[in-house]
Amino acid sequence: MPTFADFDRRNYNTVDVATGYDGWAPTYERTVLDEMDLGLLARLRVPVWDRVERAADLGCGTGRTGGWLRERGVRRIDGVDVSEGMLELARARGAHTSLRRADVRATGLPEGAYDLVIASLIDEHLPELGPFYTEARRLAAPGGRCVTVSYHPQFMMVTGMPTHYTPEGGAPVAISTHLHMLGEHLTAALAAGWALTEVVEAVVDDAWVRAKPKWAELRGHPFTIAFVWSRDGQS
Template identity: 35%
Template structure:
């Protein structure tokens, strides 16, 4: 993520803060995705939560199940909220692209809707890096708004943001191109609980690292 994009994302989500958690708390698909992941993890798995937000529900659910969770988010406000809401997990305020990732250091990685402010090249590069940070047999959960858009202006919860995404098939290719196999997927439509919100498509991919992933 370029310096300007990183600061813009941090500023937008600093402003949104706890409202984000409230707006998306009703997503049954997100909860179901976490339940599928929990069923596949061995006890005390090490999990990276990319774009952790307030820590809920992802880090909270995983930590409550006894897993070792590290959440990373570019927004200082979000990280502060997460640290207070989920004291049993660890959180770091940083751009995930600048965070050194240990090769095969995690049993699972979660990326719930945190790619949308990155360019397509940045998304591809990051997913390859995250795949490489998985142990063989590890799981990578990717969720996005599957629209074929590139660097478009949008208003999200009152904040102007720049959004880039892939259509469903191209998003699957993002995962398989990183050396991952797609175990299952769910497509749904969700309306955030926020004034002026409109329904948006959501795509959840559960992927597995079968062997060494290609280098970034």
Template identity: 35%
Template sequence: MSEAKTLDVAAAYDVWAPSYDRYDNPMVYAAGHALSHMPVLVAQKTCLEFGCGTGRNLAALAARGVSNLIGFDFSSAMLAEARKRDGDWTLFQADMNEAIPLPDQSVDFILFSLTLEHVADLVPPLQEARRLLRTGGVIKIVEIHPFLSLNDISAHFKTADGEEVTMPAFAHPFQDWLEAFDQASLRVADLKEWQARDFGTKAPAKILRRGPDWPWVVDWTLSPA
């Protein structure tokens, strides 16, 4: 068996972008399921996704009545796929480790979905999210469960010719998350650890075969401290 090719994050997602939405990825399914069960009301709100990828989450938010959708990503190819979904969305290329070119307190709802595993230091993107959040706003994080990331499970995929591609990823235990939230002046309003049993019997086989107690994603809801 050949060794996996490791690319930087942007390059890896550039390669993955054309097939990303068709790829059999249980983690993406789990994150999407969690988002679909989100109780936060977003109708007529301005929403921003950090690492919006192909725009699949933006489309889900649009279906819930969001009035203004904004997204950015490190990968130009992922953004190209997102632009195919809706030309009215505000999309731009940016690195979540750096300052985001948007005004203070300009959005009502911020989403991170399967993106923070690629960030070594959680504090800078969370501080930026806090800066951008309006009074009464909410930040939602859906991320690979620490139990998995600490066991070397992270984003990867196979190309059409069968070559496995990996990219930099960082395991964050719960303590890292809590310390980062504190430094970014955020508090945990809600937390759910999504296990296989929570997805129902119609979930993909890749999820169910791990057993009902297997954790897939952690789902944080945050508000300003």
């Protein structure tokens, strides 16, 4: 299978995930647009957000996803992240019921406790997807769902752009980035016991080009993708 290194055009200095997001935390909210992930969540047919009693927000970051879920009526949200800098911002936002520093592949959260397991824009930092989907399956209650939002592999291959940030007064820094084909998601999730319920994709459109004029040549290319997985196979 191809790796991100086969397509990387930037060759930035690369750091591990915790170090990278600690460094990015002060400017993260100014550089990430809702259309990347929250816009996709809003397009999903399921889950019905206000029926979710308890959610596990894996890779919760600054609490953007948790805040979005709270606004839509999710009652309890437990978040985990490997970056203490991001967790500090999530605590300040106040959307989560609990927050802990942990790996998304070994969260320490209770087994079978969650109607919803959600992870947004984190899988590119995982060398393999199997451990993530297995942990998500462990956390899900009967009838539970898993929602993931990812950078589309086609976008990563076309642009050769790693997840990165630019510290004030410094050079761009890449955060360890891995390429996962769509088939890898299917194989790993199905092996973990998930059934695919829904897929929604976002493309680079006029709104994106207005926000990032340099992306004009990418108009029409897929950008991000959301998967909805079901623990028990219901639609």
